[in-house]
Amino acid sequence: MSKVVVMDHPLIQHKITKIRDKRTGAKEFRELVNEIAMLMTYEATRDLQLEEIEIETPVAKTKAMILTGKKLGIVPILRAGLGMVDGILELIPVAKVGHIGLYRDPETLLPVEYYCKLPNDISEREILLVDPMLATGGSAVAAINFLKEKGAKKIRFLCLIASKKGVETLSAACPDVDIYAGVVDEVLNDHAYILPGLGDAGDRLFGTK
Ligand SMILES: O=P(O)(O)OC[C@H]1O[C@H](OP(=O)(O)OP(=O)(O)O)[C@H](O)[C@@H]1O
Numbered sequence: 001m002s003k004v005v006v007m008d009h010p011l012i013q014h015k016i017t018k019i020r021d022k023r024t025g026a027k028e029f030r031e032l033v034n035e036i037a038m039l040m041t042y043e044a045t046r047d048l049q050l051e052e053i054e055i056e057t058p059v060a061k062t063k064a065m066i067l068t069g070k071k072l073g074i075v076p077i078l079r080a081g082l083g084m085v086d087g088i089l090e091l092i093p094v095a096k097v098g099h100i101g102l103y104r105d106p107e108t109l110l111p112v113e114y115y116c117k118l119p120n121d122i123s124e125r126e127i128l129l130v131d132p133m134l135a136t137g138g139s140a141v142a143a144i145n146f147l148k149e150k151g152a153k154k155i156r157f158l159c160l161i162a163s164k165k166g167v168e169t170l171s172a173a174c175p176d177v178d179i180y181a182g183v184v185d186e187v188l189n190d191h192a193y194i195l196p197g198l199g200d201a202g203d204r205l206f207g208t209k
């Protein structure tokens, strides 16, 4: 079963309220999405492996911990996932970034793939797959299946707003993928938009509507 972690940190909840607010313009929206992504990364990387090494401070020798194990890869689902990448790179500057382009067909609501470029060593990296919105779950499941076909083994999915249905669909289809959500909203509307949600994340990030 997927582990589902819903963020309860007050800073994250406060910033999510701001991105929900329709009065928040694109500049502030982009800044907040990156800040929330950074804060969520702190939680989503809590179980990364450490090893002990010996170092010298200016005054003494000591044993100290550094990260070990697999390197990380960040994979945003285009377009809206792009809004989370810089915030994550602030914390993990050595991560490589792959891109998967998907859009939801407005009629069928099914994801359509239009782009993919991933690091060559994807199978050796732990992947943070990121998209602000998990609505029906179709896009996330398609992206995860795609990453697995390309060799990815350990994948965590990070989103800012999930729907209950999206979490259920994703954890049923990909029980090996842990889900980190800023908040989980109750329902989808007739066009599969999350309610109350924040509207169309891509349009709000890039000012396209
Ligand atoms: O869970 P789902 O029902 O698949 O919906 C979620 C997807 O919809 C949005 O992308 P959109 O299709 O609007 O593309 P965009 O990022 O280019 O705006 C969102 O960023 C997710 O990728």
Ligand SMILES: O=c1cc[nH]c(=O)[nH]1
Pocket (backbone or CB within 6 Å): 080, 133, 135, 192, 193, 194, 195, 197, 198, 199, 200, 201, 202
């Ligand atoms: O509410 C939603 C659902 C899908 N995609 C979005 O950007 N918002």
Ligand SMILES: [Mg+2]
Pocket (backbone or CB within 6 Å): 080, 200, 201, 202, 203
């Ligand atoms: Mg969109």
